Amino acid sequence: MSLKRSIEVKGHIIDSLTLTKIMDIILDMGGECNVEKIRIGKEKAELSYAKLNITTETDDILNQILEKVIKQGANVL
Amino acid sequence: MSNKVFMCPPDYFGIDYVINPWMNLEKQADNSLAVTQWNNLRNILENQVGAEVITIKPRQGVPDMVFTANASLIHKNTALISRFKCVERQPEEEYFAEWFKNNGYKVEFLPKNIAFEGAGDALFSGDTLYSGYIPRTDITSHALISELFGIKVISLELSDKRFYHLDTCFCPLEDGYLMYFPQAFDEYANKVIEQNFPEEKRITVTEEEAFYFSCNAVNIGKSVVMNKTTERLKNALKEKGFIPYETDLNEFMKAGGSAKCLTLKL
Numbered sequence: 001m002s003l004k005r006s007i008e009v010k011g012h013i014i015d016s017l018t019l020t021k022i023m024d025i026i027l028d029m030g031g032e033c034n035v036e037k038i039r040i041g042k043e044k045a046e047l048s049y050a051k052l053n054i055t056t057e058t059d060d061i062l063n064q065i066l067e068k069v070i071k072q073g074a075n076v077l
Numbered sequence: 078m079s080n081k082v083f084m085c086p087p088d089y090f091g092i093d094y095v096i097n098p099w100m101n102l103e104k105q106a107d108n109s110l111a112v113t114q115w116n117n118l119r120n121i122l123e124n125q126v127g128a129e130v131i132t133i134k135p136r137q138g139v140p141d142m143v144f145t146a147n148a149s150l151i152h153k154n155t156a157l158i159s160r161f162k163c164v165e166r167q168p169e170e171e172y173f174a175e176w177f178k179n180n181g182y183k184v185e186f187l188p189k190n191i192a193f194e195g196a197g198d199a200l201f202s203g204d205t206l207y208s209g210y211i212p213r214t215d216i217t218s219h220a221l222i223s224e225l226f227g228i229k230v231i232s233l234e235l236s237d238k239r240f241y242h243l244d245t246c247f248c249p250l251e252d253g254y255l256m257y258f259p260q261a262f263d264e265y266a267n268k269v270i271e272q273n274f275p276e277e278k279r280i281t282v283t284e285e286e287a288f289y290f291s292c293n294a295v296n297i298g299k300s301v302v303m304n305k306t307t308e309r310l311k312n313a314l315k316e317k318g319f320i321p322y323e324t325d326l327n328e329f330m331k332a333g334g335s336a337k338c339l340t341l342k343l
Contacts, residue, residue: 010220011223012230012231015231017266045227045229047223071211071216
């Protein structure tokens with residue numbers, strides 16, 4: 001059985017390596033992720049945005065992943 | 078660049094609760110000694126560094142009001158008032174908001190459910206703001222601050238609970254220099270720091286110097302005012318053209334704060 005959930009994250013997520021960290025968290029904890037949407041800010045102060053789809057085998061893993069990525073600024077959709 | 082520094086006299090300073098790893102109710106601060114140490118810091122800022130110190134009236138029941146770095150984040154003429162994570166410090170918010178409003182600042186707030194602890198967790202280097210998160214500030218504040226002020230905000234995760242505000246382990250200095258304690262950050266934050274500050278501009282502190290809160294320093298021009306520290310670090314600063322000033326702030330270290338925490342540059 002695979003479980004899916006989407007998250008979005010907004011900010012200077014490229015320059016801060018936040019997007020990389022979130023993807024690493026998902027993968028390190030046994031999930032899979034794909035980037036459904038990404039928008040990179042062109043101006044220096046412009047925010048970037050990404051929407052990620054997370055897939056896991058169990059509810060437990062999904063909840064553990066979500067708990068961690070929320071602390072990194074992810075909004076669960 | 079303004080040389081005005083906002084401070085709060087320590088009339089009511091003491092260890093009344095425990096909200097960080099440095100506090101211990103059995104190791105009380107000596108208020109009389111704290112007053113002397115605070116006045117020494119003020120004296121250095123005014124008479125040696127050339128700053129103008131502006132004060133707010135201290136209030137009973139909020140002993141940590143002395144740490145004005147957490148009052149707000151100042152950008153041009155706007156003061157973004159802190160949203161304290163710990164309930165013990167939340168009463169300070171209205172006092173600080175009132176002061177900034179009465180002194181000509183536009184006052185802004187983040188939503189109540191988003192923690193943000195002001196210039197203790199957010200420091201400019203040039204026009205980029207570096208902001209800590211996890212112990213006291215939520216990363217969700219960073220995008221809001223970026224949109225509010227139209228600035229770039231770089232997020233740095235604080236991974237050592239002893240260095241619970243960014244200003245305890247990260248000190249941007251004039252001319253793009255940085256004094257910091259790498260072990261207080263996670264690997265991503267260290268990569269980001271190295272990408273943004275070239276090696277010749279980075280002054281790393283040792284664990285001993287970090288525990289003196291050497292990074293919790295006030296930089297005005299070439300002057301760097303800090304708690305007592307090592308000869309090594311003072312020489313490292315001098316080599317880069319800075320003038321270090323030491324002053325004993327150990328009574329405030331009992332509450333987890335030092336020179337930078339006691340001040341807010343306006």
